[in-house]
Amino acid sequence: MGKRKEITGKDNGKQKMWTIITVIIVFFAMAGYAGMSYYYSDRFFRGTTINGINCSGKTSEEAEQAVAKKAEDYLLEVKARNLKSQSINGKLIGYRYVSDGSISQYLDEQKPYKWVRGFWKKQNYTAKENMTYDKVKLKEQLEKLECVKKENQTAPEDAYVAYKDSKFEIVPETEGNTLDFNGAYQALSEAVAGKKRTIDLNSCPAVYVKAAVLKDDPDLKNSLEECQNLIRTKIVYIFGEETVTLEGDEIRKWLIFDERGKLQKNEDELRQCVAEYVAQLAATHDTVNTEREFCTTSGRTVQVYSSVYGWKIDQEKEIETIMQEMIAGVQINREPVYAMRANARGMNDIGSTYIEVDLSAQHLYYYQDGSIILESDIVSGDMQYAERQTPPGIFQLYYKKSPSVLKGKMLENGKYEYERPVTYWMPFNGGIGFHDASWQPYFGGNRFREGGGSHGCINLPADKAAELYNRIDESVPIVCFY
Known part of the structure; x- marks a missing residue:
């Protein structure tokens, strides 16, 4: 058997020493761990x-301060239309952090004895950054921006209709950069509240004043169509063999444009131009209230005036018709709207069918298509009395009646100056007309000068009055002259 090793006192001492050292190490290790846990x-x-800030070893207050410092280090860049960007410093608007207690809560949830995990495991927290600011100061800072100053603002311009390159077109609106202050303030408030660091006012819908009329405005498109119709309009007036044309080139002259070519739409001015055009038409082609040459059967040429016969344009109705046709862009051949019409065109608008009453010769001729179909001696108004003389002029029949009673002025006693029954009554000028006159001893000659004339009427033999009554109608001009 081998020899057994004996434990000496020296060995026991070493063992005790290591035990003590181990205990001490463990003690200090535990004390250190406990101390760190306490820390x-x-x-x-x-x-x-927290919020991207290294908060290792920081108290909740220190972490709050670090987060607040970062949050309060705020600068808002403001981009404005057509101007350089400017910035609003958070300090100038009282921009500051308000704790909601979440950082303290994160610390409270931390288990101190697990501090050693921080050496190999990262912990990221996101605390809500509750910010507040002074709204009055924000408004003051907004007022200082260049984009708010009036001299830096350009008003928007409405879209409009213009005449360019021989046609009408819509010129689009321009933006301008006039700020709506309340809208701009609202946009800035939302940006600050949202902790945005850049705001482009151009992208905010309620910041800039917009043009009232945009290029796609329905009323503007209707206006463009009306303008296109105006210059598309072509009215060919027919005056017998003569024509007069009103078309786009003339109408365009009636429109008013500014220096940019913008149409200054003014219906009253346009109507006035139309009225002047129609007045010129009437001055050139109306024959009412004018004298015209008339070749008599006897060979004389006389000047005959009439205020009740001839061509007369109804100017008000013609103006209205043109206005409607221009709006519709009508192309049409037509006569003007007439208030009165004659039987023919030209210098003599009487035509070839008419009744000629030669008051000097005391003779009547009825022409039909240029041929005499009836003639008769007459007795006209008594030349010895100015109020009884038959007025010259051109007239037309009012109506005819058979039989009838001719009456003079009503006297104070309620009776008439005279009452004469006639068989055929054909008035054409007030109370003057053709009728049979059985009381006349003869017709023609100088009876009308010698006291035997009528009260202004044209007296006819009964058979001639009957024939005239059967032939005459309201369209036949009656030409009376001396």
Whole structure:
């Protein structure tokens, strides 16, 4: 058997010493761990970040301050239309952090004895950054921006209709950069409240004043169509063999444009131009209230005036018709709207069918298509009395009646100056007309000068009055002359 090793006193001493050292090490290790646990009882572990800020070893207050410092280091860049960007510093608007207690809560949830995990495991927290600011100061800072100053603002311009390159077109609106202050303030408030660091006012819908009329405005499109119709309009007036044309080139002269070519739409001015055009038409082609040459059967040429016969354009109705046709862009051949019409065109608008009453010769001729179909001696108004003389002129039949009673003025006693029954009555000028006159001893000659004339009427033999009554109608001109 081998020899047994004996434990000496020296060996026992060494063993005790290592035991004591181990105990001491463990004690200090535990004390250190406990101390670190205590240290991290009110501090964040190593490797802790809050909102991207390293908060290792920081108390909740220190972490709050670090987060607040970062949050309050705020600068808002403001981009404005057509101007350089400017910035609003958070300090100038009282921009500051308000704790909601979440950082303290994160610390409270931390287990201090697990502090050692921070050496190999990172902990990231996101705390809500509750910010507040002074709204009055924000408004003051907005007022200082260049984009708010009136001298830096350009008003928007409405889209409009213009005449360019021989056609009408819509010129689009321009934006301008006039700010709506309340809208701009609202946009800035939302940006600050949202912690945005850049705002482009151009992208905010309620910031800039917009043009009232945009290029796609329905009323503007209707206006464009009306303008296109105006210059598309072509009215060919027919005056017998003569024509007069009103078309786009003339109408365009009636429109008013500014220096940019913008149409200054003014219906009253346009109507006035139309009225002047129609007045010129009437001055050139109306024959009412004019004298015309008339070749008599006797060979004389006389000047005959009439205020009740001839061509007369109804100017008001013609103006309205043109206005409607221009709006519709009508192309049409037509006569003007007439208030009165004659039987023919030209210098003599009487035509070839008419009744000629030669008051000097005391003779009547009825022409039909240029041929005499009836003639008769007559007795006209008594030349010894101015009020009884038959007026010259051109007239037309009012109506005819058979039989009838001719009456003079009503006297104070209620009776008439005279009452004469006639078989054929054909008035054409007030109370003057053709009728049979059985009381006349003869017709023609100088009876009308010698006291045997009528009160202004044209007296006819009964058979001639009957024939005239059966032939005459309201369209036949009656030409009376001396």
